[in-house]
Amino acid sequence: MTQAAPDEPIDILLVEDNPGDVRLVIESLKHSKIRNSMSVVEDGEAAMAFLRRQGVYTQAIRPDLILLDLNLPKKNGREVLAEFKSDPDLRRIPVVVITSSSGEEDVLAAYNHSANCYITKPVDLTQFVRVVKSIEDFWLTTVTLPPH
Amino acid sequence: MSQTATSENLSVAEAQSILEAMVDAAGVNKPGANPSPISPTSVVPKFELPPSQESRANEAHSGIWGAERRYRALIEQIPVVTFMAAMDETIHDLYVSPQIESLLGFSQEEWLADPFLWFNQLHPDDREAWQREFGRTCTTGVQFRSEYRLMARDGRVVWIHGECQLIRDESGRPLFLQGVAYDITESKRAQAALEQMHRDLEIMVQQRTAELAKANDLLRAEIAERQLAQEALARQAAELVRSNTELSQFAYVASHDLQEPLRMMASFAQLLAQRYGQRLDADADEFIGFITDGATRMQRLINDLLAYSRVGKGDIAKVWVNCDAVLAVARENLRAVINESGASIDHGALPVVFGNDTQLLQLLQNLIGNAMKFARPETPSEIHVGATKQNDEWLFHVRDNGIGFDPRQSERIFLIFQRLHSRVKYPGTGIGLAICRKIVERHGGRIWAESVPGSGSTFYFTLPAAEVRDDPGSAR
Numbered sequence: 001m002t003q004a005a006p007d008e009p010i011d012i013l014l015v016e017d018n019p020g021d022v023r024l025v026i027e028s029l030k031h032s033k034i035r036n037s038m039s040v041v042e043d044g045e046a047a048m049a050f051l052r053r054q055g056v057y058t059q060a061i062r063p064d065l066i067l068l069d070l071n072l073p074k075k076n077g078r079e080v081l082a083e084f085k086s087d088p089d090l091r092r093i094p095v096v097v098i099t100s101s102s103g104e105e106d107v108l109a110a111y112n113h114s115a116n117c118y119i120t121k122p123v124d125l126t127q128f129v130r131v132v133k134s135i136e137d138f139w140l141t142t143v144t145l146p147p148h
Numbered sequence: 149m150s151q152t153a154t155s156e157n158l159s160v161a162e163a164q165s166i167l168e169a170m171v172d173a174a175g176v177n178k179p180g181a182n183p184s185p186i187s188p189t190s191v192v193p194k195f196e197l198p199p200s201q202e203s204r205a206n207e208a209h210s211g212i213w214g215a216e217r218r219y220r221a222l223i224e225q226i227p228v229v230t231f232m233a234a235m236d237e238t239i240h241d242l243y244v245s246p247q248i249e250s251l252l253g254f255s256q257e258e259w260l261a262d263p264f265l266w267f268n269q270l271h272p273d274d275r276e277a278w279q280r281e282f283g284r285t286c287t288t289g290v291q292f293r294s295e296y297r298l299m300a301r302d303g304r305v306v307w308i309h310g311e312c313q314l315i316r317d318e319s320g321r322p323l324f325l326q327g328v329a330y331d332i333t334e335s336k337r338a339q340a341a342l343e344q345m346h347r348d349l350e351i352m353v354q355q356r357t358a359e360l361a362k363a364n365d366l367l368r369a370e371i372a373e374r375q376l377a378q379e380a381l382a383r384q385a386a387e388l389v390r391s392n393t394e395l396s397q398f399a400y401v402a403s404h405d406l407q408e409p410l411r412m413m414a415s416f417a418q419l420l421a422q423r424y425g426q427r428l429d430a431d432a433d434e435f436i437g438f439i440t441d442g443a444t445r446m447q448r449l450i451n452d453l454l455a456y457s458r459v460g461k462g463d464i465a466k467v468w469v470n471c472d473a474v475l476a477v478a479r480e481n482l483r484a485v486i487n488e489s490g491a492s493i494d495h496g497a498l499p500v501v502f503g504n505d506t507q508l509l510q511l512l513q514n515l516i517g518n519a520m521k522f523a524r525p526e527t528p529s530e531i532h533v534g535a536t537k538q539n540d541e542w543l544f545h546v547r548d549n550g551i552g553f554d555p556r557q558s559e560r561i562f563l564i565f566q567r568l569h570s571r572v573k574y575p576g577t578g579i580g581l582a583i584c585r586k587i588v589e590r591h592g593g594r595i596w597a598e599s600v601p602g603s604g605s606t607f608y609f610t611l612p613a614a615e616v617r618d619d620p621g622s623a624r
Contacts, residue, residue, distance in 0.1 A: 020412040027419065071408075100407045103400075103454075123411045123447045125418030 009035040010140050013063035015047045015080065016040065017072050021121065025067065028132035034140045039063065044075025048083060051090050063093060064145045067135070068115075070099040070106060078109055085114040092146040096135055228330040231312075235322045241266060242324065251308075251331055253301030271297035271305065285314060286322060295332065307336040392460065399457030403450045410450065414443030445577075449565070452579035456564065459586045464504040471498035471512075471544075474505065475533060478513040482520070489529060491520045496534035499542050502614040507587045512546075514580045515607050519548035521574060522605075541593065542613050547606040552599040561597065584609070 012029075016022050022040055029036060039060070041047045047068075050057040070077035077099065085091045094116040099106065102120040110118050119135075122128045139145070223230050223245050232243040240263035248259050252269065259265060270278060274296040285292035293311045300306050312327020417439040425433060475495060479486065486493070493516065501508075516531060523529040532547040553561065553568055560566050562585045567578035588595040588609045599605035 018408060018412070020416065024415055024419075100411065101404060103404070121411060123407075123414045123443065125415040125422070128411075128415055 009037045010065065010145075011061050011063045012036055012038050012065050012067060013047070013050060014038055014040045014067045015042075015044070015072065015077065016067070016069045017042045018069070021069070024125075024128055025132060028129045029136065032133075032136050032140075034136060036136075036140065037061075043073045044077065044080045046074075047072075047080050048075065051084060051093075062148055065139055066093055066095045068095050068097050068099075070097060070101060070110070078113065081110065081113040081115055094139060094143070094145065096139065098131075098135075228328045230326070230328050232324060232326040234324045235314075239325070251300075251329075252298055252306060266298075269298045269300075271299060273297075285312075289314065289316075292325075292327065295336075305333075306331055307333040396457045396460045399453060399460075403454040403457065406450050407447070410443055410446050414440055414447070417443065449577050449579075452577045452583075456579055456583050456586065459507060459510075459583055459590065464507060464590060466503050467505060468500055469503050469505045469508055470500050471508065471535065474498075474509050475512055477509055478516055481509075481513055482517060485517070485520055489520050489523060491523070491529035491531060493531045493533065495532065498533070498535050498544075499537070499613070501542060501591075501611045503591045503611060504587075507590070511584050511587045511609070514584050515546040518580060518607075519546060519550060519605075521576070522548070522550040524549065524551050524602075537613060538610075540613050541610045543608060543610050545606050545608050547604065549604040552601040552603055552605050553597075554601055555599055558597050558599070562595065 014022060014025055016025070026038060029038065039050070041050050046057075049055045050060045051063075053060050068077050068080065072080070077097065081095060081097070084093075085095075091114070095114075096117055096119060097110045097115045098119045098121060100121050107118050119131055122131060224247075227247065228245075229247045229251055230243075230245045231241055231248075233239050233241045241260055244256055244259050246256055249255050252259075254265070254269075262268075267275075278294060278296050281294050282292055284290065291311060291313050293309075295307060295309050297305050298308050308329045309332045310327060310329040312325045314322050314325050316322050417436050421433065421436045421440070425436075428436075472495075475498060479493060485491075512533070516533070519531045520529045527549065530549045533545070534547075535542050535544045537543075557568055561568060562581045564582040565578045566582075567574075567576070584607075585595050588611070592612045593610040595607070595609040597605055597607045
């Protein structure tokens with residue numbers, strides 16, 4: 001099922017503290033079929049402020065999809081996930097946990113806190129690009145995102 | 149002891165004077181004389197008495213002699229010496245019963261002939277005491293009662309129990325004494341023996357007590373030492389646990405945190421190649437190749453390190469594991485490689501053990517995988533897996549017909565990241581066997597390897613055999 005309004009760009013919130021990874025995601029989505037607009041925050045506190053449109057983020061848009069790293073400064077990704085998925089206003093927004101860890105405990109914790117899916121960042125660039133592409137194919141193309 | 153009156157009631161004074169006369173007549177009192185013992189059969193001179201008193205006297209006479217016979221019999225039969233001694237300037241015996249002879253070996257005559265004999269026979273060490281006690285008797289009138297030694301004629305020491313009583317006149321002047329003496333040598337000997345035994349016992353008890361006290365002290369010291377050692381051991385064990393936990397946590401965290409910079413290196417090197425590869429020369433391509441290669445290898449090493457640290461992490465869940473089933477899963481996991489290399493895996497019956505099924509799978513898979521990896525060129529792997537029971541453990545073996553290894557390296561191959569071949573020839577980081585060893589050791593077993601280079605290798609490991617309970621539990 002495709003998006004209702006193909007012209008409207010998909011708003012993605014990337015929560016990632018590593019500038020290299022930020023760059024990789026942006027590069028990977030550069031030639032995406034779907035128009036998308038990426039916002040980036042670098043820590044868990046900023047992520048919550050953005051989602052709640054508080055502080056400097058009063059003008060923030062509500063994202064259609066969140067890409068969430070787990071190892072973040074200030075507030076880590078697990079806490080963000082827990083907080084945000086228990087907020088009735090925010091919890092519909094799909095969250096793709098995309099993180100370096102492949103550890104079982106991390107995977108379990110993420111799903112326990114209602115992450116929509118969990119992806120381990122591949123080392124290989126080609127793989128990385130493929131993963132981001134598959135996110136694009138699935139979440140931006142195949143899936144019906146919840147309305148605002 | 150007053151004189152008993154005869155059947156005729158003579159006064160004491162009358163009886164006494166008659167007695168004295170009789171004794172005189174018997175000549176007992178005369179020193180130097182040859183006294184004959186008073187005997188009922190000896191003829192006693194008749195007294196000259198006035199006729200008026202004669203019959204009465206004769207009756208009294210026979211009465212007295214009757215009594216005398218009775219008392220004599222008594223005195224001479226009883227098993228004691230009776231004696232009577234006068235007390236004038238010295239004490240000298242007037243009468244001593246015949247038992248003196250069996251007691252000391254002196255006859256009555258001898259005894260009485262020498263007034264000093266009895267004192268001479270009194271043991272020198274006892275004389276002072278005797279005199280003291282006798283003196284007390286004289287002054288206080290208390291009956292004399294003592295134990296002292298007399299020397300027999302043949303030199304024997306005879307212990308005597310002597311008792312005597314003082315007879316005084318009306319004015320209280322001691323007249324004579326009479327008493328008994330009997331042999332208590334045996335009794336004394338027995339008493340001395342008993343006392344000696346007591347002393348000996350006392351000494352033994354003291355010795356034994358001292359020995360026990362010493363042994364106790366030693367024991368106490370040993371216990372204290374043991375306790376210290378135990379405490380030290382407990383501390384060491386706790387330290388070890390803490391250190392191990394720290395180590396595996398460190399390994400886990402380190403591996404984790406190393407992933408990210410690694411990805412940066414690898415990803416951007418690749419991006420570089422992709423985007424600028426055409427614009428750069430062959431050297432640049434090669435350099436970029438080395439960078440990505442390095443990153444990829446590092447990635448694998450970190451993954452292996454993580455796998456290794458996970459083997460040691462926390463308490464492993466143990467269940468009853470059917471090793472036959474585990475082997476089947478391992479074969480399934482390695483199916484592609486098996487088919488590709490044409491390997492054949494043979495096995496004997498494998499036991500049920502108590503352990504962690506995931507780790508045991510990893511163990512078998514690593515060993516079989518290795519066996520196939522290190523096959524001889526052009527020679528399909530023939531692998532045999534088996535187990536035998538040895539005392540309280542199972543001895544497993546994984547035998548192959550591969551390239552083998554130098555037996556001198558048999559320890560090294562189990563070290564982390566140690567390899568015997570170049571990476572190009574035989575891929576791998578060199579962690580497989582280190583993981584195997586860690587798994588085996590966590591289960592309480594040992595692992596080692598033997599090999600004939602060019603022929604093959606056999607890897608052995610032990611796992612503790614446990615009593616299979618009623619239900620063999622979860623097998624895979």
